[in-house]
Amino acid sequence: MSRMRIAxxxxxxxxxxSRDPATLGVLLVVPLFLLLMFGFAISLDVKHIQLxxxxxxxxxxxxxxxxxxxxxxxxxxxxxxDRENQIDGLLDEGKVLVAMVIPRGxxxxxxxxxxxxIQAIVDGSNGNTAATAIGYVQAVAAxxxxxxxxxxxxxxxxxxxxTAIDFQPRVLFxxxxxxxxxxxxxxxxxxxxxxxxxxxxxxxxxxxERGTMEQISVSPVRPLELIVGKTVPYLFISLVAAATILxxxxxxxxxxxxxxxxxxxxxxxxxxFGCLGFGVxxxxxxxxxxxxxxLASLLTLLPTFILSGFVFPFRNMPWIIQAVSYLxxxxxxxxxxxxxxxxxxxxxxxxxxxxxxLIFAAATGGLSVLRLRRQGE
Amino acid sequence: xxxxxxxxxxxxxTAGPAIRAQELTKRFGPFVAVDSVSFEVPAGSIFGLLxxxxxxxxxxxxxxCGLLAPTSGTATVAGIDIARNPEGVKRRIGYMxxxxxxxxxxxxxxxxxxFGGVYGLSDRELVERQRETVRLAGLEGREKLLARELSGGxxxxxxxxxxxxxxxxxxxxxxxxxxxxxxxxRLFWDVINELAQAGTTVLVTxxxxxxxxxxxxxxxxxxGRIVAQGSPGVLKREVITGSVFEVECSxxxxxxxxxxxxxxxxxxxxxxxxxxVSLDRDQDIETALAALRSxxxxxxxxxxxxxxxxxxxIRLIDRNGAATE
Numbered sequence: 001m002s003r004m005r006i007a008x009x010x011x012x013x014x015x016x017x018s019r020d021p022a023t024l025g026v027l028l029v030v031p032l033f034l035l036l037m038f039g040f041a042i043s044l045d046v047k048h049i050q051l052x053x054x055x056x057x058x059x060x061x062x063x064x065x066x067x068x069x070x071x072x073x074x075x076x077x078x079x080x081x082d083r084e085n086q087i088d089g090l091l092d093e094g095k096v097l098v099a100m101v102i103p104r105g106x107x108x109x110x111x112x113x114x115x116x117x118i119q120a121i122v123d124g125s126n127g128n129t130a131a132t133a134i135g136y137v138q139a140v141a142a143x144x145x146x147x148x149x150x151x152x153x154x155x156x157x158x159x160x161x162x163t164a165i166d167f168q169p170r171v172l173f174x175x176x177x178x179x180x181x182x183x184x185x186x187x188x189x190x191x192x193x194x195x196x197x198x199x200x201x202x203x204x205x206x207x208x209e210r211g212t213m214e215q216i217s218v219s220p221v222r223p224l225e226l227i228v229g230k231t232v233p234y235l236f237i238s239l240v241a242a243a244t245i246l247x248x249x250x251x252x253x254x255x256x257x258x259x260x261x262x263x264x265x266x267x268x269x270x271x272x273f274g275c276l277g278f279g280v281x282x283x284x285x286x287x288x289x290x291x292x293x294x295l296a297s298l299l300t301l302l303p304t305f306i307l308s309g310f311v312f313p314f315r316n317m318p319w320i321i322q323a324v325s326y327l328x329x330x331x332x333x334x335x336x337x338x339x340x341x342x343x344x345x346x347x348x349x350x351x352x353x354x355x356x357x358l359i360f361a362a363a364t365g366g367l368s369v370l371r372l373r374r375q376g377e
Numbered sequence: 378x379x380x381x382x383x384x385x386x387x388x389x390x391t392a393g394p395a396i397r398a399q400e401l402t403k404r405f406g407p408f409v410a411v412d413s414v415s416f417e418v419p420a421g422s423i424f425g426l427l428x429x430x431x432x433x434x435x436x437x438x439x440x441x442c443g444l445l446a447p448t449s450g451t452a453t454v455a456g457i458d459i460a461r462n463p464e465g466v467k468r469r470i471g472y473m474x475x476x477x478x479x480x481x482x483x484x485x486x487x488x489x490x491x492f493g494g495v496y497g498l499s500d501r502e503l504v505e506r507q508r509e510t511v512r513l514a515g516l517e518g519r520e521k522l523l524a525r526e527l528s529g530g531x532x533x534x535x536x537x538x539x540x541x542x543x544x545x546x547x548x549x550x551x552x553x554x555x556x557x558x559x560x561x562x563r564l565f566w567d568v569i570n571e572l573a574q575a576g577t578t579v580l581v582t583x584x585x586x587x588x589x590x591x592x593x594x595x596x597x598x599x600x601g602r603i604v605a606q607g608s609p610g611v612l613k614r615e616v617i618t619g620s621v622f623e624v625e626c627s628x629x630x631x632x633x634x635x636x637x638x639x640x641x642x643x644x645x646x647x648x649x650x651x652x653x654v655s656l657d658r659d660q661d662i663e664t665a666l667a668a669l670r671s672x673x674x675x676x677x678x679x680x681x682x683x684x685x686x687x688x689x690x691i692r693l694i695d696r697n698g699a700a701t702e
Contacts, residue, residue: 008494012483019482211476215540218442218472219495220464 009229059107186310200279223372258344277364395578400450412601425592471540471548475555481525496543510538530561635672
């Protein structure tokens with residue numbers, strides 16, 4: 001290893017990057033764009049469910065029941081109906097997600113401790129949202145029903161009555177259940193994978209295309225020196241991209257890093273080593289920038305997006321897909337990142353992830369050196 | 378066919394040949410790109426490797442530079458075995474290919490600095506060699522231009538300068554003048570001659586036969602094998618034993634077929650609008666001219682010429698093609 005040769009390559013690489021502001025801009029602007037898109041447009045939260053009510057009862061009880069829905073930010077009362085046949089049209093047009101029908105005699109039956117049926121009609125076209133909405137409706141209704149039960153017992157003379165189970169879930173780490181907290185670590189994984197792998201692959205394949213790689217091959221530059229010299233500048237750019245996303249997500253979405261910045265830096269660095277090695281490895285498989293671009297996006301963006309746990313949970317995947325996901329470095333990095341950023345836990349909690357990332361980095365680094373050495377034969 | 382080296386030019390050395398290839402062979406699957414090639418390049422000479430595209434010239438050069446491992450055979454460059462110590466070879470050679478491998482988005486100066494750094498030149502050496510390289514390439518005052526803004530000839534000379542920054546004793550040039558204009562080619566060969574004068578061994582591949590005339594020693598390759606070897610002068614004497622006449626006639630193509638049956642005519646070839654007719658004896662030209670006239674062609678002139686390398690190679694390739702078919 002000659003430090004001078006590595007430095008020479010690094011200086012050259014940085015000069016070339018600075019001569020090409022368009023690419024540099026893309027490397028830094030695309031992440032911000034993705035952040036805005038994912039942060040604002042894609043939200044997994046179900047809030048402000050549009051609600052329509054058909055109240056056949058119109059008593060103090062039915063109004064009280066309705067109020068218990070509107071106390072939370074989960075439901076917004078959009079319409080008060082007066083005929084049953086209005087409901088279908090509203091759901092068809094997507095004006096409301098839930099339509100609730102309170103039957104005549106609701107107040108009387110509740111007061112008498114009788115069983116009452118409430119009908120909730122839900123737009124099920126988005127299964128996830130519908131399931132969440134149904135859950136909320138059930139929770140609010142159960143809570144109301146419990147209070148009504150206790151009240152009727154009290155009226156019957158039974159006092160000091162407590163409910164059997166007082167279920168009070170306490171959500172750790174992300175108490176407001178905001179999906180930004182969950183999505184932004186995934187976004188960092190996706191963006192880093194993209195910038196690191198794509199930029200290294202393209203920078204090497206470009207040299208192959210232009211013939212400068214051959215010139216370097218006849219020089220005393222060793223494969224490892226070339227890899228280090230070419231990847232370190234992109235390592236810095238990737239780190240800058242990561243810092244940009246972190247800063248922007250704090251400003252725009254209030255997402256903070258709960259854990260240690262040092263842990264975050266170390267894990268990110270290990271992940272990036274693996275990505276850069278993977279980029280070099282991919283560059284040995286293609287001689288044209290188009291092929292390299294396709295290969296890199298196909299092998300990094302898509303699997304990372306789908307299989308790293310970014311949006312889609314592992315437990316819903318068929319076992320074979322789950323098995324494949326174990327091969328993705330993004331999976332481990334994302335788990336470690338969520339542990340650091342959202343849970344704020346320290347190193348032992350994500351030791352296995354770090355180990356997996358180290359193995360990935362060693363494997364891609366080693367393989368790419370071997371491939372570069374063997375290119376001539 | 379092996380001839381004694383033309384010792385007319387090039388500085389003689391006591392340390393043996395600069396390059397020695399022995400039975401060098403490269404196969405790609407079933408395809409034999411280079412087939413048992415042996416030659417020696419005397420130190421300080423300009424050595425030409427000639428042949429059509431696909432003859433195996435580039436593959437041979439790439440093996441000698443350590444870019445490709447030979448399938449079999451051995452070679453030494455500057456006395457170093459290419460298979461055993463390719464890194465040692467790389468430090469002692471310069472290499473430039475037809476693609477003039479420069480970084481288009483770097484300036485003249487930055488390209489020089491990069492290649493200088495790669496070869497481990499000190500800052501002081503770099504300053505001095507940069508000045509020399511810029512002078513050699515005729516790029517004074519253009520140091521801050523991007524390489525992409527240079528014309529082909531300048532790029533070519535700059536690429537050669539970059540390949541020579543570390544002062545290698547041996548330089549490999551793979552079709553260095555491909556795709557440039559005749560004046561640039563001429564200027565480029567002036568630079569090559571300057572290098573050879575200074576004692577550098579130059580191994581150059583080309584398919585321009587006029588360029589082959591500048592070489593001290595030539596090897597002609599065809600289908601992976603060496604067909605002929607020697608200095609241009611020796612090759613002309615050895616291969617073309619008779620005389621060559623240039624004949625101007627109304628229809629060279631018809632003329633060629635008219636001469637096909639004449640026993641005194643060894644060979645005919647068309648050079649632009651003229652015919653080159655090879656004969657064993659000068660006086661046979663009358664027989665050839667008579668054959669043309671009796672075929673109804675008008676002959677407007679004829680002259681005995683000194684055979685060019687092109688005549689030599691057409692003769693050799695024809696002979697070789699006939700032997701292999």
